[in-house]
Amino acid sequence: MSKRYLYNTISLSKLIGLPPLGMDRKSLAEDYKGYFGRFLGRDESCVSKHYLYFALVLTVRDRLMERWKNTKRAYDESRCPWVYYFSMEYLLGRSLSNATLNLELEDELSAALQEYGLNLEGLAELEHDAGLGNGGLGRLAACFLDSCATLQLPVMGYGLRYEYGMFRQEFDNGYQVEEPDRWLRDGNPWELERPEYTQRVKYGGHTEYMDDGCGGWRMCWVDTHDVLAVPYDIPIPGYRNDTVNTLRLWKAEATDVFDLGEFNAGRYPESVAAKNAAENITMVLYPNDAMELGKETRLRQQYFLASASLQDILRDWVRRRGEDFSQFAEKNCFQLNDTHPTCMVPELMRLLMDGHGLGWDDAWEITSRTVAYTNHTLLPEALEKWPVSMFGSLLPRLLEIIYEINARFLTEVARCWPGDTALQARMSIIEEGENPQVRMAHLAIVASFSVNGVAALHTHLLKHGLFYDFYQLWPHKFNNKTNGVTPRRWLAKCNPDLAGLITETIGEEWITDLSQLRRLSLYAENPEFCARWHSIKHENKKRLLALQVQQGIQASAHFLFDVQVKRIHEYKRQLLNILHIIHLYDRIKRGDMENWVPRYMLISGKAAPGYWMAKLIIKLINNVANVVNNDPKTDGALKIFFMPNYGVSIMEIICPGADLSEQISTAGKEASGTGNMKFMMNGAITIGTLDGANIEIREEVGDKNFFLFGLTAEEVEAARQHYNPNGVIAGDEELQRVMHLLECGHFNQFEPGIFNPILNSLRSPQDPWMTVADFRSYIDSQRRVAEAYRDQERWTRMSILNTAASGKFSADRTIEEYNADIWKLEKIPAYTL
Numbered sequence: 001m002s003k004r005y006l007y008n009t010i011s012l013s014k015l016i017g018l019p020p021l022g023m024d025r026k027s028l029a030e031d032y033k034g035y036f037g038r039f040l041g042r043d044e045s046c047v048s049k050h051y052l053y054f055a056l057v058l059t060v061r062d063r064l065m066e067r068w069k070n071t072k073r074a075y076d077e078s079r080c081p082w083v084y085y086f087s088m089e090y091l092l093g094r095s096l097s098n099a100t101l102n103l104e105l106e107d108e109l110s111a112a113l114q115e116y117g118l119n120l121e122g123l124a125e126l127e128h129d130a131g132l133g134n135g136g137l138g139r140l141a142a143c144f145l146d147s148c149a150t151l152q153l154p155v156m157g158y159g160l161r162y163e164y165g166m167f168r169q170e171f172d173n174g175y176q177v178e179e180p181d182r183w184l185r186d187g188n189p190w191e192l193e194r195p196e197y198t199q200r201v202k203y204g205g206h207t208e209y210m211d212d213g214c215g216g217w218r219m220c221w222v223d224t225h226d227v228l229a230v231p232y233d234i235p236i237p238g239y240r241n242d243t244v245n246t247l248r249l250w251k252a253e254a255t256d257v258f259d260l261g262e263f264n265a266g267r268y269p270e271s272v273a274a275k276n277a278a279e280n281i282t283m284v285l286y287p288n289d290a291m292e293l294g295k296e297t298r299l300r301q302q303y304f305l306a307s308a309s310l311q312d313i314l315r316d317w318v319r320r321r322g323e324d325f326s327q328f329a330e331k332n333c334f335q336l337n338d339t340h341p342t343c344m345v346p347e348l349m350r351l352l353m354d355g356h357g358l359g360w361d362d363a364w365e366i367t368s369r370t371v372a373y374t375n376h377t378l379l380p381e382a383l384e385k386w387p388v389s390m391f392g393s394l395l396p397r398l399l400e401i402i403y404e405i406n407a408r409f410l411t412e413v414a415r416c417w418p419g420d421t422a423l424q425a426r427m428s429i430i431e432e433g434e435n436p437q438v439r440m441a442h443l444a445i446v447a448s449f450s451v452n453g454v455a456a457l458h459t460h461l462l463k464h465g466l467f468y469d470f471y472q473l474w475p476h477k478f479n480n481k482t483n484g485v486t487p488r489r490w491l492a493k494c495n496p497d498l499a500g501l502i503t504e505t506i507g508e509e510w511i512t513d514l515s516q517l518r519r520l521s522l523y524a525e526n527p528e529f530c531a532r533w534h535s536i537k538h539e540n541k542k543r544l545l546a547l548q549v550q551q552g553i554q555a556s557a558h559f560l561f562d563v564q565v566k567r568i569h570e571y572k573r574q575l576l577n578i579l580h581i582i583h584l585y586d587r588i589k590r591g592d593m594e595n596w597v598p599r600y601m602l603i604s605g606k607a608a609p610g611y612w613m614a615k616l617i618i619k620l621i622n623n624v625a626n627v628v629n630n631d632p633k634t635d636g637a638l639k640i641f642f643m644p645n646y647g648v649s650i651m652e653i654i655c656p657g658a659d660l661s662e663q664i665s666t667a668g669k670e671a672s673g674t675g676n677m678k679f680m681m682n683g684a685i686t687i688g689t690l691d692g693a694n695i696e697i698r699e700e701v702g703d704k705n706f707f708l709f710g711l712t713a714e715e716v717e718a719a720r721q722h723y724n725p726n727g728v729i730a731g732d733e734e735l736q737r738v739m740h741l742l743e744c745g746h747f748n749q750f751e752p753g754i755f756n757p758i759l760n761s762l763r764s765p766q767d768p769w770m771t772v773a774d775f776r777s778y779i780d781s782q783r784r785v786a787e788a789y790r791d792q793e794r795w796t797r798m799s800i801l802n803t804a805a806s807g808k809f810s811a812d813r814t815i816e817e818y819n820a821d822i823w824k825l826e827k828i829p830a831y832t833l
């Protein structure tokens with residue numbers, strides 16, 4: 001036998017049993033010093049703060065790494081079932097402060113850094129946000145991963161590692177300008193590249209039957225253009241439980257670094273063209289929220305996620321169980337975050353049939369018992385459709401499989417409702433017509449054993465509206481899972497003083513059992529507790545105000561902080577907010593200021609670069625702010641700030657400092673909302689319509705502690721028939737005055753006519769968002785807000801009661817429900833060190 005070997009497994013195991021790292025300040029300080037001086041090779045001449053941050057991450061990451069491996073071993077050895085969460089977006093924000101909170105390292109790490117004269121919070125702020133998502137959907141995925149790790153559930157996230165995340169927003173003359181988000185430019189110490197698990201993803205080509213060598217035939221997809229998918233793993237720590245789960249993100253790379261033929265022929269740009277084309281796939285996040293464009297690169301991205309992830313999962317299955325798929329459905333579940341990853345349905349069929357030799361029925365049995373779909377929107381412009389022609393040339397084998405799925409599905413429909421061809425056309429996965437389309441939501445529903453909405457009203461509307469036909473066919477598939485947010489990031493971490501007061505008052509169990517917050521309601525009448533609550537909110541408002549010092553907007557923490565931060569979208573009705581602001585300004589101008597409550601109006605959010613109406617709304621808000629803020633009459637009474645570049649880290653400062661949370665979408669349009677939950681947890685009071693999770697927020701906190709206004713979803717639909725905004729305006733003098741200020745160009749003196757599209761939409765009987773219909777009721781509700789705020793003790797009581805009632809909106813509760821009804825996973829404690 002040869003003496004030459006790379007390794008043998010016996011001695012390799014000696015490499016693995018490392019002693020656990022110390023969690024005390026001394027060990028941390030030693031490690032930090034080692035990373036700074038040896039690994040990074042820096043010394044006292046280092047001028048970049050970045051290395052101070054980097055050494056800190058490496059120190060913390062080592063502590064995660066050992067727990068990460070122990071978690072994997074515990075999962076592996078238990079042979080437990082797994083859930084794979086498929087999402088095109090993960091809006092993670094920063095990781096360092098989350099990791100130090102979850103590892104309970106804050107105190108010791110602060111002390112360790114103090115030895116070197118360094119400040120933990122200051123260094124943590126050097127981290128770039130991981131902005132791999134647009135808004136609520138991507139942030140939900142991040143909150144869910146946090147809860148899964150905290151609940152010790154074997155759940156792995158799959159997504160894409162975009163080179164450029166959500167664009168950075170700047171303003172130029174009040175207009176949004178988009179700048180690329182180069183979040184990886186200083187390297188990303190949180191990711192672990194895993195080239196050994198690289199997968200190959202195919203595009204284009206065509207299909208052929210080929211002899212399988214055993215007397216049968218197998219379908220082959222040939223002449224393809226292949227791209228490599230290289231995984232990068234990000235650790236997801238649970239809260240103080242030694243569990244560290246995994247988020248695996250795929251990066252696209254070319255199969256050959258460059259074309260040697262072209263290179264040798266002296267055609268250098270051509271020689272790297274293929275590399276560039278391949279790497280384009282994961283170059284940039286599409287910055288559209290609840291809006292589909294139908295761009296081919298987007299479809300490439302979606303298939304890239306589906307194919308690489310499934311190949312990875314099947315590889316691991318075969319490693320552990322061989323080619324026996326009889327238990328696959330019992331042991332695996334795929335949760336789809338909206339329809340974006342739905343290519344995984346035909347791709348799983350393809351891999352099982354063409355790759356592993358299963359027949360159609362066995363492959364379909366596995367697919368339809370493992371896929372679960374979460375719907376996130378009822379907006380027609382957000383429902384994904386792909387032209388059959390594009391789909392077929394990019395993914396020919398998948399299109400064949402979709403046609404077969406559809407043929408079998410339509411047979412079932414015909415069996416249930418014989419002769420109803422209109423129904424078949426309505427339900428078909430293929431929308432026929434001049435330009436036939438693949439309806440991804442129909443594909444997702446047909447293939448899934450579970451279809452869920454994200455708030456009670458939303459699920460109701462899915463069942464009785466958008467997916468009514470499917471609900472008649474398969475009522476058992478439909479279920480509700482009201483969204484939630486993680487109380488670690490969105491209370492414990494972002495509002496440390498309030499978290500401290502809560503823990504001091506009711507103990508610390510609330511951090512993992514948020515229903516405990518109910519016990520705070522006992523203290524809502526306790527003057528000492530109320531005073532401390534009020535003063536913490538006041539300090540948080542000062543911290544929030546500090547974000548705009550350079551703007552020179554004159555406001556104080558005594559103002560009512562009235563906050564609307566979210567993507568700019570017509571259905572979210574930033575316009576209604578602006579109408580109220582103009583109304584307040586009008587009142588100031590005409591001296592109607594009895595019992596005036598000064599307000600600080602904070603608005604933030606990005607518009608999709610191609611959504612011109614949303615971008616015009618941004619310009620309007622900035623123009624109104626400019627006029628109002630520069631009018632001396634508004635001093636001490638009304639100030640407006642449009643904070644640029646809204647994101648997770650900014651929200652972590654905003655929600656602790658908000659008094660009033662604006663959740664004012666047209667009823668029936670906001671699936672759930674999660675911003676509303678973050679504000680409630682941090683003691684803001686909601687002014688809102690009966691939409692999405694607002695309804696459940698109001699149920700939990702009670703009508704007296706919620707400012708309700710507006711038409712209900714049902715009333716909105718009924719009112720559409722005879723909606724007459726011009727009549728409404730004519731009948732409301734205050735609204736008339738607001739419209740007059742807008743229409744006479746008061747906010748665009750040197751830019752005549754620019755806001756006409758907005759004014760026309762407000763006055764249009766076809767306005768889908770019915771903004772004008774809710775104006776009066778909104779203004780009246782805002783009057784009640786001011787009245788409540790004037791009684792500061794009453795307001796503080798309402799604030800406490802909101803936090804106390806927010807327990808339902810923990811993502812831990814949401815995930816427990818997913819697990820009880822859909823996933824049915826066992827909790828697997830990690831091996832301790």
Ligand SMILES: *Cc1c(COP(=O)(O)O)cnc(C)c1O
Nearest residue numbers: 135136566647648651673674675
């Ligand atoms: C929570 C959150 C959202 C979602 O906000 P909604 O008000 O529910 O639309 C969007 N973006 C960021 C950065 C968030 O933290």
